[in-house]
Amino acid sequence: MTEWVKITRSFDAPIADVWDMWTDPAKFQSWYGPMGFSVPVAEMDVTVGGTRKINMAMETPERKMSMWFTGLYKVVDAPNRLVYTESMCDPNGNVISPKDMGMPEGTPEVTEVTVELSEQDGKTVMVMTHAGVPAGTPGEGGWNMAFDKLGGLLGAA
Structure with missing residues (x-):
C-alpha cells in the first residue's frame, strides 16, 4: 500500500476558478468532503505560515459525525501550487493524535496536501497529492467524492 494518495482531475474551467475553489473559504465549503458531508466551518488564512481550520460534518437520522482538521x-x-499540512484537531484547533481518534498504529499526526494546477488545451488539470494518507483507504475515497462535487460545480472535462 502506497503511503500517499495522488489524484489527477481535469476541469472545464479557467485555472483561476479552480484556484479560488481551494482558497476562498465560501467556495471551499461548497465542495469539500465526501458525499453527504457539509463544511460548516472553513477558517483559512491562505498565506505562507497562515493557519486553516476545517470542520466536516454529516447528520442523518441514524448517525451524526463531526471531524475537525487544522x-x-x-x-x-x-x-499553480498550494501546499498545506493537515492534522485532526478539536473544535478549538488543538491537535488530536490519530491514536486518540481510534486510527491504526503508525498513522501520522501530520499529513501534507499538495495541489498543482496547470492549463492544458483550455482546461485546468489538477494533481492533488496527500502524503501520509495511504492509497486505497477511505481517505482516498473521500477525496474522490469531493472532487466529483468539485467537477459538478466547475464542469468536469
Missing part, C-alpha cells in the same frame, strides 16, 4: 499553509503560489 494545518499550516507552506506554499501559496497562485494559481
